[in-house]
Amino acid sequence: MSRKPELRGRAARLARLFPAGRAQAARTPFVLLVVVLLGGGLIGLLVLNSALSEGSFELADLQKRTKTLTDEEQALQRDIDAYSAPDALQRRARELGMVPGGDPAFLGPDGTVKGVPSAAPAPAALSAPAAAPGTTALSGPAADPGALLPPGTPAPTTAPTVPPAGPAAPAAVPPSVSNPTPGR
Numbered sequence: 001m002s003r004k005p006e007l008r009g010r011a012a013r014l015a016r017l018f019p020a021g022r023a024q025a026a027r028t029p030f031v032l033l034v035v036v037l038l039g040g041g042l043i044g045l046l047v048l049n050s051a052l053s054e055g056s057f058e059l060a061d062l063q064k065r066t067k068t069l070t071d072e073e074q075a076l077q078r079d080i081d082a083y084s085a086p087d088a089l090q091r092r093a094r095e096l097g098m099v100p101g102g103d104p105a106f107l108g109p110d111g112t113v114k115g116v117p118s119a120a121p122a123p124a125a126l127s128a129p130a131a132a133p134g135t136t137a138l139s140g141p142a143a144d145p146g147a148l149l150p151p152g153t154p155a156p157t158t159a160p161t162v163p164p165a166g167p168a169a170p171a172a173v174p175p176s177v178s179n180p181t182p183g184r
Contacts, residue, residue: 099120099121099122100120100121101120102117102118102119102120102121103115103116103117103118104117105117
């Protein structure tokens with residue numbers, strides 16, 4: 001067998017600081033620790049990569065939905081703009097029988113009237129009504145509600161009657177219909 005050379009002096013003192021036998025048992029836990037750390041790191045990277053991929057797909061879906069909703073919003077805004085254009089409003093108002101208003105008058109804080117009010121011009125279809133066949137046109141004071149007023153007073157406008165807000169009252173039903181006799 002081979003023999004180790006004998007150390008002298010300073011080398012001998014340093015050799016006494018190190019253990020005499022080889023420490024195989026001390027390397028095994030270190031190697032296992034390195035393998036576990038590397039394996040854990042790889043598994044962590046896989047989980048992180050999967051989470052990022054899932055988030056990427058979700059982001060793409062949300063961006064697609066945002067684009068769809070933005071397009072829908074723009075289409076609705078175009079519809080609103082078309083309905084609120086002055087010519088469209090004027091056409092729809094005429095279809096409903098509305099006419100442009102006359103010159104307005106304003107009341108001051110002290111109760112004075114500023115401006116001269118004027119009645120709205122009557123549309124051609126309403127100012128000269130043609131009597132339909134089989135009907136008679138009204139004439140005289142009954143036909144013009146402003147004819148009985150003093151001169152200089154504007155003619156009253158008639159507003160459509162609006163039913164009161166709240167629950168509607170049921171129509172009156174004769175007692176013979178609402179309380180049928182038993183046995184029939």
